[in-house]
Amino acid sequence: MADTLERVKKIIVDRLGVDESKIVLEASFKEDLGADSLDVVELVMELEDEFDLEISDEDAEKITTVGEVVKYIESHK
Amino acid sequence: MLTGKTTLVTGASRGIGRAIALKLAQAGANIVVNYAGSEAAASETVEQVKALGREAIMVRANVSDSEDVNEMFKTALEHFGNIDILVNNAGITRDNLLMRMKEEEWDAVIDTNLKGVFNCVKAATRPMMKQRSGKIINITSVVGVLGNAGQANYVAAKAGVIGLTKTAARELATRGITVNAVAPGFIDTEMTAVLPEDVKANLVGQIPLGRLGQTDDIASVVLFLASDSANYMTGQTLHVDGGMYM
Numbered sequence: 641m642a643d644t645l646e647r648v649k650k651i652i653v654d655r656l657g658v659d660e661s662k663i664v665l666e667a668s669f670k671e672d673l674g675a676d677s678l679d680v681v682e683l684v685m686e687l688e689d690e691f692d693l694e695i696s697d698e699d700a701e702k703i704t705t706v707g708e709v710v711k712y713i714e715s716h717k
Numbered sequence: 718m719l720t721g722k723t724t725l726v727t728g729a730s731r732g733i734g735r736a737i738a739l740k741l742a743q744a745g746a747n748i749v750v751n752y753a754g755s756e757a758a759a760s761e762t763v764e765q766v767k768a769l770g771r772e773a774i775m776v777r778a779n780v781s782d783s784e785d786v787n788e789m790f791k792t793a794l795e796h797f798g799n800i801d802i803l804v805n806n807a808g809i810t811r812d813n814l815l816m817r818m819k820e821e822e823w824d825a826v827i828d829t830n831l832k833g834v835f836n837c838v839k840a841a842t843r844p845m846m847k848q849r850s851g852k853i854i855n856i857t858s859v860v861g862v863l864g865n866a867g868q869a870n871y872v873a874a875k876a877g878v879i880g881l882t883k884t885a886a887r888e889l890a891t892r893g894i895t896v897n898a899v900a901p902g903f904i905d906t907e908m909t910a911v912l913p914e915d916v917k918a919n920l921v922g923q924i925p926l927g928r929l930g931q932t933d934d935i936a937s938v939v940l941f942l943a944s945d946s947a948n949y950m951t952g953q954t955l956h957v958d959g960g961m962y963m
């Protein structure tokens with residue numbers, strides 16, 4: 641879990657250019673981290689590569705916070 | 718000009734598609750030759766690209782089938798590692814008057830000529846977004862803006878491609894991907910060769926420049942849009958039709 645969060649954090653920092661301290665489990669990509677729809681699509685793409693999994697479009701649409709991403713990855717790897 | 722760039726051209730076995738493949742290869746690009754049925758013609762395009770000293774592979778895929786398209790991009794990426802330029806050229810006709818047009822004729826043309834472009838743009842977006850660069854060029858048609866009796870399906874699809882081009886351009890602009898269209902007029906290819914002589918003569922009468930276009934006339938403009946010369950253009954439709962639409 642801690643490891644997953646660290647890897648997710650790194651991708652978010654790289655992609656969105658936000659300060660790491662803002663990336664908490666409750667943080668919403670769009671509201672708290674300033675991502676637009678396309679940023680979220682890109683994040684999902686990178687997470688798929690990083691964790692070697694496929695996130696369906698239906699699932700991807702439900703993911704809005706950092707915590708949801710971590711939970712999704714934990715339950716699918 | 719395009720040295721080392723990987724270009725995927727749909728419907729590249731014949732006609733305008735082949736001319737585009739060869740033009741871009743001349744400018745240095747390696748080519749993924751997509752074809753749906755004409756395997757012999759596709760391998761001829763591949764040989765001609767290789768004769769120019771570039772790399773080429775052929776991949777069979779029906780662009781209206783998203784699984785086929787995804788497989789094609791996978792194959793292309795495995796071989797070349799990236800896709801820099803996508804030219805959506807594949808197209809078919811099933812002409813008939815509206816009153817007589819069968820649902821199958823409508824669907825077949827919309828599936829290949831419009832949904833096919835959507836499928837390929839969608840598949841290309843992922844690698845291009847990662848690269849933060851890419852050029853997508855969609856081949857539409859003069860009839861997409863003028864209308865044409867007997868081609869309700871083809872015209873609707875080609876007009877749709879112009880709207881799709883503008884929308885993709887807006888969505889992808891911030892990622893360094895440009896999306897433009899080329900609208901050929903009547904070009905001397907197998908697609909127009911089937912027209913009766915009197916119809917052709919009548920067509921030429923409507924062209925200010927007084928002749929059918931050649932495939933190379935289209936390929937030259939595609940080359941321009943694929944090159945760095947067109948870096949500041951996106952969402953545009955360039956009309957290459959001897960002045961039919963102005």
